[in-house]
Amino acid sequence: MAFGNTIRYNPTAQWLHWLMAVLIIGTRVLGYYFEDLPRGPERSSLIGWHKATGSTVLPAVAFRLAWRSFNPPPPLSATMPLLLRKITGYAFIVYYLLMILVPLAGWAESNAFGYPVKLAGVLPLPVLLEKNESLGEAFRNVHVTLAWAFGILIAGHAAAALKHHFVDRDDTLARMLPNHGKKQK
Known part of the structure; x- marks a missing residue:
């Protein structure tokens, strides 16, 4: 594994990747945990954090996305089969769609049930929908279904990164890890 010579994502892209991973996984864990709690202060608090x-x-x-439009990612390894490179490209499109659709569906769900949403729990966001409980149920189903699909995609992403690192012994995972001062290509 030639990690010292790996063409890596730039530090801002790396930071954004890991920040998004923590936000999305943390949000999903909170959502999974409060699903089965009875109504009450603990559930309400966790929903607020979620x-x-x-x-x-x-x-x-x-x-x-703005950063990526001005700072394209490094190319995938030329040793990766063409079909796998194409699948990877499509998977990233799906990741970005889910990063947008899952929170939008949750926002719409909250509004349809008559609850406001605040950015980071502080700044009130506009109301997307007036209260309509049947619409709230529909958006809850969409939100939960997309969140589960995203969770499965994320698990696959992590498994593929670990497979590349430990089985294929290539530099795919290293591209998203800090360089630690080693020279880049």
């Missing part, structure tokens, strides 16, 4: 962290995903992904 909405506060989930609402930060939208501006973070907007910044990430």
Whole structure:
């Protein structure tokens, strides 16, 4: 593994990747945990944290997309089969769509049930929908279904990165890790 010579994502892209990972996984864990709790202060508090962290995903992904448009990622390894490179490209499109659609569906769900959403739990966001409980149920189903699909995609992403690192012994994972002062190509 020639990690010292790896063409890496730039430090800002790396930071944004890991920030998004923490936000999205943390938000999903909170959502999974409160699903089975009875109504009460603990559940309400966790829902508040879930909405506060989930609402930060939208501006973070907007910044990430803007950054990426001016700072394209390094090319995938030429040793990777063409079909796998194409699948990887499509998977990243799906990641970005889910980073937008999951929080939007959650925001719409909250509004349809009559609850406001605040960016990071502080700044009130506009109301997308007036209260309509049947619409709230529909958006809850969309939100939960997309969140589960995203969780599965993230697990696959992590498994693929670990496979590349430990089985293929290539530099795919190293591209998203800090350089520690080693010279880049």
